[in-house]
Amino acid sequence: GINAEYGDGFIFRLNVGCNLSADMLKTAIVILFTACCIAISFAEKDVVILIPPYDDVIHVRGLDDDASLNTTMEVARDERKLTFSVLAYDPPYQCVVLSINGVERNGTYYWQTLGGGNMKWLTPYIDTYVPKKKEAVLFRLTPWVDDADQDDCEKNPHRCLNGSVAVDTSFWLLISTILATLTRCGY
Numbered sequence: 001g002i003n004a005e006y007g008d009g010f011i012f013r014l015n016v017g018c019n020l021s022a023d024m025l026k027t028a029i030v031i032l033f034t035a036c037c038i039a040i041s042f043a044e045k046d047v048v049i050l051i052p053p054y055d056d057v058i059h060v061r062g063l064d065d066d067a068s069l070n071t072t073m074e075v076a077r078d079e080r081k082l083t084f085s086v087l088a089y090d091p092p093y094q095c096v097v098l099s100i101n102g103v104e105r106n107g108t109y110y111w112q113t114l115g116g117g118n119m120k121w122l123t124p125y126i127d128t129y130v131p132k133k134k135e136a137v138l139f140r141l142t143p144w145v146d147d148a149d150q151d152d153c154e155k156n157p158h159r160c161l162n163g164s165v166a167v168d169t170s171f172w173l174l175i176s177t178i179l180a181t182l183t184r185c186g187y
Helices: 020-041 069-078 169-184
Strands: 002-005 011-014 045-050 057-063 084-089 094-100 109-115 135-143
Touching: 045 069, 057 069, 069 084, 094 109
Parallel strands: 045 135
Antiparallel strands: 002 011, 045 057, 084 094, 109 135
16 A cells, blocks of 8 residues: 655655655656657757848748758748749769859859858858858858969958958948848937
8 A cells, every 4th residue: 555654744655665755756867858859869950041131031941850951941931931043964963052032143253152150151052051050151152263363352352361351241230230130220
C-alpha cells in the first residue's frame, strides 16, 4: 500500500521506498529536456535579404536548415516580397541573378552577393550558397571589372586591398541601415 507522511511537506512513499516527488521532478526534467531537443531539431531558420535602395528589409522565415539562397529568394517571391530572375547553367545546375525587382544586370553591372558576419563577397551562384540562421544577405549592383583592374582601388573600390580609398562594405551597410531606421521612425 501507500503510506502518507505529514510534517513540513506532504510526501508519498511506496512500500519499496520510492520518493514520488523526487521521481516526478526527475520525470518533468527529462520531459522538458526532450521537448527542447525536439524543438531545436525542428527549428527553422530565418534569413534577411537586403536589396537596393536598402530602405526595406525582407525577412524570410521558416526555412529548412539546408535551404539555399535561391530557395530563400523563391520563398520571398512566393510571399510577394520581391521579384527576381536567374540564368541557370547546366550541368551542374548553377543559378546567377539576372534581375531583382525589375532591375537587370547588364554589360556594365552585375548583381554581387554579400553575406556573413562581415558582409564578405559570396559565390555568384545563389543555388549553391546556403545562408546560416539569421544571416543577412545583401545584393548590390557592382561594375564589371577586368581581372587586370581587380586590385585597382579607383576602378574597383569594392575589392580594394590597401584600404586607402575604399571603406569597408559593412560600414556602408551600417550607415544605410541607421538612415533607414531613422527615416522609418520619423527623425
